[in-house]
Amino acid sequence: MCGIVGFMYKNGASAVPLGTQLSAMAGTLGSRGLDSTGLAMYGKTSKGHLVLRAQLEAASGEEGEGKLSRLRERVGKLVTVKKATWTKHLARLEFTGVEDPGNLDTLRQITDAAESADDIKVFSIGSAMEIIKDTGPAPELDVYEVKSFVGTHGLAHTRLATESIVDTCSSHPFWARPFADIAVVHNGQLTNHNILRKHFERRGYHFLTTNDSEVIAVYIADKLLNGRNLEEALNDSINDLDGTFTYLIATEKSIGFAKDRFATKPLVIAENDSFVALASEEVALAPVITKGTEVWEPTARSVRTWSR
């Protein structure tokens, strides 16, 4: 059992920051899992702009600053680092003037360079997307100033670990490495993730964890790379993924969900002219919807996408 949340402002960022909405929704789903909490948030983009989020563990401020400085130096050989910061377990690097920010080889090189020393683990790279995740319940993320994040759409997850260990890397959302701006949150358990992971590894993809949900992110990103649109990719996944799942996917412009053929995992949706909100339980919609808003539940074997 895990809690999943999705949210999109249809007409651009609103007065209430995206981070505030997602934090409030995730905060109500602690009963579905307190092992870890994470957010994938999509903010402002500009030409040649990329943001990297990574795990950076340090016993002291001095050690942390040292690791951050070395990280900046390694990645700086490939791209121009505009800004580098570090808080608690997480580092954030902002790049500017990247010639082709969607180029998979560039993104792979940046990831490899970042992870080549100091036990750095890259959680996300995106022009709009930033993944912030840590162990513990939703309030533990406040230290990363998530509530003030202004953006258009995003995902959140509260985890009750079943597939891999409880640590920051194995927390959701998962990044579809090395694809910019693609993330997934998943409630359920896949039974064919090892076969799928091997299939993707043979094709040159790398995974951060052995977690089943990370495979979904790469699966969808690979489908998009090969010309399927998001809705088609989600539909394909219902036949190709074995096990139980309701998952949410986000890209630079869209969010969507897929629900398995047995409808094993819950999802409720509320939508109006200005936003769409998705969550495992109705209680998580309460912070963002007004009383009396219609809430509906998708059926087994269904998918849907929203774009802005």
Place this chain on the structure above:
Amino acid sequence: MVQIDCKDKHITEINKAIKAGLTSDGEVVVVNPGSRHNLGVGINQPGKLTFEGNVGYFCGGMLKQADIVVHGNCGWSVGSDMMSGSIVVHGNASAAAGAAIRGGLLVVHGNAGPRTGISMKGGTIVIGGNVDYMSGFIMQKGVFIICGNTGEALGDSMYQGRIFVRGKIAEQGNDAVEKAMDEADKTLLTELLTKYQVAGIPKPEEFKKIVSGEQLYNFSIKDFELWRVAL
């Protein structure tokens, strides 16, 4: 009438107040239920209980005697394991509504989710809208009325009981077969749909009756090879 406001109250406190407030001729009204789980579970006394708003999982679970009305939607497993009494939902229900009930009546005026009426052991379920995947799975007894459409595997492996469907059946489950309705079936449908004003009170002739084909009661030697491979 006793009113209970759920705001800032622990679920145990709310349920204790509900049980304390219920009397055979009185009514308890619960406001601000806020989609919370386990509201009104384990009630074993007569009385009328109304929820003004959406409720979460397991509302009215293990119910005996009381009559519950929900003016809103329900989460998973509304009225699961009900023994007697009634639950009327003026909204939608999620998965496993009326799971494993032994008696009583569950009416959902809107849609219900997957596995509605799973393992029914008696009682009556009436759904005004649609139901999803594997509803009526391993039904053993009782009456299950669906005024809308169904998902796949309807009534899969049912032992006994009667399912009535007005809309489209996506797929009948294993050993779930259609049978002609008799006069008793028609009378029952008319009575229930009229009493609870469900789905504009459709006519009994609009429904199909689904029952067990009774072919799974005994082991079939034809299946020997299948079982040998599976086990």
